[in-house]
Amino acid sequence: MHSGIxxxxxxxxxxxxxxxxxxxxxxxxxxxxxxxxKDNEQFFxxxxxxxxxxPLIWSNFSYVWSKYNFDRYFINSIVVTGGSTLLGLLxxxxxAYVLARYKFRGSGAxxxxxxxxxxxxxxxxxxxxxxxxxxxxxxxxxxxxxxVYASSVLAFGIFVxxxxxxxxxxxLEEASIIDxxxxxxxxxxxxxxxxxxxxxxxxxVNVLNIWNxxxxxxxxINDPKHYTLPVxxxxxxxxxxxxxxxxxxxxxxxxxxxxxxxxxxxxxxxxASGITAGAVK
Amino acid sequence: MKPxxxxxxxxxxxxxxxxxxxxxxxxxxxxxxxxALYYSLFDWSGMSEHKTFIGLGNFKDMFKDPIVLRAIGNxxxxxxxxxxxxxxxxxxxxxxxxxxxxxLAGFFRSIFFIPNVISVVVIGVLWNFIYNPQIGFxxxxxxxxxxxxxxIAWLGFTSHTIWMLLPxxxxxxxxxxxxxxxxxxxxxxxxxxxxxxxxxxxxxxxFRSITVPLVWEQMxxxxxxxxxxxxxxxxxxxxxxxxxxxxxxTQVMGSYLYQMAFRQxxxxxxxxxxxxxxxxxxxxxxxxxxxxxHETVELS
Numbered sequence: 001m002h003s004g005i006x007x008x009x010x011x012x013x014x015x016x017x018x019x020x021x022x023x024x025x026x027x028x029x030x031x032x033x034x035x036x037x038k039d040n041e042q043f044f045x046x047x048x049x050x051x052x053x054x055p056l057i058w059s060n061f062s063y064v065w066s067k068y069n070f071d072r073y074f075i076n077s078i079v080v081t082g083g084s085t086l087l088g089l090l091x092x093x094x095x096a097y098v099l100a101r102y103k104f105r106g107s108g109a110x111x112x113x114x115x116x117x118x119x120x121x122x123x124x125x126x127x128x129x130x131x132x133x134x135x136x137x138x139x140x141x142x143x144x145x146x147x148v149y150a151s152s153v154l155a156f157g158i159f160v161x162x163x164x165x166x167x168x169x170x171x172l173e174e175a176s177i178i179d180x181x182x183x184x185x186x187x188x189x190x191x192x193x194x195x196x197x198x199x200x201x202x203x204x205v206n207v208l209n210i211w212n213x214x215x216x217x218x219x220x221i222n223d224p225k226h227y228t229l230p231v232x233x234x235x236x237x238x239x240x241x242x243x244x245x246x247x248x249x250x251x252x253x254x255x256x257x258x259x260x261x262x263x264x265x266x267x268x269x270x271x272a273s274g275i276t277a278g279a280v281k
Numbered sequence: 282m283k284p285x286x287x288x289x290x291x292x293x294x295x296x297x298x299x300x301x302x303x304x305x306x307x308x309x310x311x312x313x314x315x316x317a318l319y320y321s322l323f324d325w326s327g328m329s330e331h332k333t334f335i336g337l338g339n340f341k342d343m344f345k346d347p348i349v350l351r352a353i354g355n356x357x358x359x360x361x362x363x364x365x366x367x368x369x370x371x372x373x374x375x376x377x378x379x380x381x382x383x384x385l386a387g388f389f390r391s392i393f394f395i396p397n398v399i400s401v402v403v404i405g406v407l408w409n410f411i412y413n414p415q416i417g418f419x420x421x422x423x424x425x426x427x428x429x430x431x432x433i434a435w436l437g438f439t440s441h442t443i444w445m446l447l448p449x450x451x452x453x454x455x456x457x458x459x460x461x462x463x464x465x466x467x468x469x470x471x472x473x474x475x476x477x478x479x480x481x482x483x484x485x486x487x488f489r490s491i492t493v494p495l496v497w498e499q500m501x502x503x504x505x506x507x508x509x510x511x512x513x514x515x516x517x518x519x520x521x522x523x524x525x526x527x528x529x530x531t532q533v534m535g536s537y538l539y540q541m542a543f544r545q546x547x548x549x550x551x552x553x554x555x556x557x558x559x560x561x562x563x564x565x566x567x568x569x570x571x572x573x574x575h576e577t578v579e580l581s
Contacts, residue, residue, distance in 0.1 A: 004382030005484060014377055018389050021374070024452070025395050028407050048410075048418045091305060094298040102295050110299070114306070120314055121513035121562060123535050124555035127542050128316030129309070131327070151309035154302060183294035212400030215517055219543065230402040234521060237406050246416070253403050264398045268391060271398070275457060276464045 032257065036060055036250040043246045060251040068236070068248065069224070070255060077228045079142055081210045084149035089203050091150065092157030093195070097187055099158070100165035101173070111162065114155045122152065123215070130219055140223040148216055153206045160277045164198030165191070201274040204267045208260055229256045320552035327548035339553035349554065352532045353561070355443050359450060359533065360511045360565075364504055366451035367458055372500070374455070375462035376488060380474070390463065394456035401453070405521030408449040412436050412522075436523050436531075443531045449518060450511075458503045465499035466492060501573045505566055512562040534558050 005011040035043075037052040037060065046053075064070045099111050129148065130139075138144030172194065176186045192199075214230040221227060227235070233256055236249055264271060321339055323332040343349045374393060378386040396404065411418045412435035423431040435445050469491065477487050493500075516535025519525060525532035525540060532540075534554055542551035 004380070011381075014381065015383065018374070018377060018383065021370075021455075022389055022392050025392050025456075029395070032407070043416050048416060048421050091302040095302040098295050098298045102291070104292075104295055110303070117306075117310060117314075119509070119563070119566075121535075121555070121558050123513060123516065123538060124317045124552075124559050125310065125313035126538075127320060127327075127548055127552050127555065128313035130543075132308075132313060132316070147305070148309055151305055154306055154310070158302075183291065187298075208398050212398075212402075214400060214402045215520075215539075230400045233400070233402045233406060237402075237409065237521065249406070253406060256403055257399055260398045260400075261395070264395070268394075272394075272460050272464075276461060 029257065029261075032250050032254050036247060036254050038247050038250075040244055040246060043244075057247055060247040061255075064248045064251045064255065068232070068252065070229075070232070070252060072225070073227050073229050073232045074255065076142065076226060077211060077230075080145050080149065080228055081207055083142075083146040084153070084210055085203055085206045087146060088150035088153040088157055088206060089199060092154050092202070093161055093192065093199060094187075095154075096158045096161035097165050097191060100162045101170075111158070114158045118155045118159070126215070126219060129216075133220055138220075140221055140226055142226055145217060145220055145226075145228070148220065149210045149213065152216075153202075153209070157202045157206070160202050160274070161195065161198055163277065164195055168194055197270075200267070201270045201277070204263065204270050205274040207263060208271070211260055317552045317555050320549055321556045323549040325549040326546045327542070328546060332549070335549070339550050340557075342550065343553055343557065348529045348532055348537060349534070349557075351529065352534045352537045353557075355531060356512055356515065356533045356561075358443055359447065359515050360508050362447045363450055363454060363511055364507050366447065367454045367507055368500065368504060370451070371455050371458040371503075372462055374459045375466055376492060378459075379463055379466045380484065380487070380492070390459070393459055396453045397456045399453075401517045402521055404449055404453050405518050409436070409522055412445060437527055438530075439528060440530060442523065442527065446519060446522060446531060449522070450515065453518075454507065458507070461499055461503055462496055465496040469495050501570075504573065505569055508565055508569060509562050512558055512565070534561075 005014065031049070034052050035048075037056040037058065038046075039057050042050070042053055095110075095114075099107055133139050133144050133148070136144070138147065168191070172190055173186050176190045177183075181189065212230060213228075214234060217228045217231040218234060221231060224232075224235075229252075233252060236252055240246075240249060320332075322334060322336055324335045324338065325332040374389075377383065378390050383389070410416075414420060414432050414434040414437070417435070419435060420431045420433060423433075436442055438445075473491050473495075474487055477491060482490070512534070514535070516533050516539060519531055519533050519536045520539060523531045525536045529537075534557060538551045538554040538558070541547045541554065
């Protein structure tokens with residue numbers, strides 16, 4: 001029935017635009033990989049698009065890994081991202097469930113408070129947050145970063161999960177209550193497993209955002225021991241003015257990109273549904 | 282079980298599920314925001330306990346500070362540039378990948394979203410490399426067409442350098458909004474298009490009479506979303522690529538806030554910039570909602 005585009009010339013032009021844009025997206029990834037295998041000399045004397053010369057400088061990776069302590073930053077990023085995603089997910093699921101299923105005084109206002117907080121620029125809170133964390137002794141700690149990130153994803157999680165819980169049939173809970181289960185038991189044993197698709201969607205979107213987060217990390221962490229990957233990338237880039245180690249820089253970029261890329265490839269559909277749900281405020 | 286104790290159990294349950302989240306949220310989100318409003322009324326270096334209450338003094342100083350004015354200008358430049366750039370390209374891709382029946386549409390859709398899963402820091406570093414005067418892509422590419430080697434410092438112009446920050450910002454934003462518009466287009470019943478096709482309406486006609494009016498709501502949300510995320514968050518890419526330089530010419534409100542607070546220790550003044558960002562983004566949202574509603578009426 002659908003003919004799509006009829007004019008072959010227009011069709012070719014449109015196709016070309018798609019291909020060019022696709023190239024502009026994929027090529028930076030490819031060149032990050034290729035440039036991670038070059039030494040400085042090649043950066044200065046060969047064209048930027050030239051292939052790396054043989055022998056490939058695989059040692060850039062091990063150099064970044066051990067000399068720049070990327071082993072540590074990688075673990076820090078995993079711990080911070082995992083910890084804050086799980087904590088944020090638990091806290092938002094609990095509140096979302098109650099807001100979706102229980103009527104009580106102030107429930108509407110509470111929901112509104114969470115949702116409207118998404119409108120407030122995060123940078124506004126940055127300065128007081130710094131002093132708050134300082135007085136709590138949470139500057140330069142992993143747990144401090146976990147708390148702040150977990151708190152920053154609450155609103156989004158509550159928003160999406162309230163919608164999700166509302167879409168689940170009520171009969172299951174009622175049956176569980178009749179069977180004598182407590183409210184807690186019903187939540188943890190019946191509702192939480194049922195809401196897995198929603199939890200995964202929210203969780204994946206949060207993982208991507210937290211893994212990539214830079215500015216809060218930079219402000220709350222200034223001890224290299226606790227750097228996350230984006231924070232270290234920022235530091236490396238700033239240092240690049242004084243010491244030129246382009247190959248290692250690209251190796252570092254690649255190590256930061258690959259985990260999110262893998263997550264994206266695996267959970268593509270979840271991510272698309274997550275962002276669509278979150279953007280219709 | 283007596284009804285009273287059941288009610289109590291229910292309330293206890295509600296409490297234990299609501300309160301931890303709420304306390305957490307209050308400490309790490311609400312409290313800092315309220316504090317920021319409070320700090321904005323003080324002259325405070327942050328390092329000492331000593332704060333001087335100066336009322337709206339910071340706000341008065343702000344409008345005398347040419348850098349703040351330039352930052353506001355740059356912010357709105359990015360807002361407009363990103364809205365135009367992202368919306369046109371994202372809408373085109375969304376339509377092309379749904380209505381034009383291209384082969385590989387799914388593949389294109391997947392890869393177009395990739396920039397959105399990459400950290401802004403990484404994107405900033407990659408584009409810095411494109412612009413690098415000695416070894417960057419752009420100069421190397423231009424050198425192919427010239428006798429002498431091109432060595433333009435793309436991020437070093439004293440004016441208009443902000444233009445250089447627009448391509449990375451647009452490039453990084455397309456995929457997200459494309460996905461949103463695709464979702465909206467897919468909600469349009471196929472029968473609408475089939476009927477139009479029977480009437481002999483071409484793609485352009487279908488786009489104007491069916492697609493745009495029916496996804497307008499989503500486009501409106503997208504436009505406002507671009508505006509808000511730009512005012513609230515564009516400073517990260519600015520900070521990575523130029524740190525607001527050269528000579529403060531690419532400063533946006535967020536980057537100037539960051540510099541004032543964590544480089545120059547004018548915490549009160551910086552907090553006031555934060556309040557300005559909040560105020561401007563709320564006002565702009567209201568204004569835009571008005572403007573865009575008006576346009577819907579015209580279209581329908």
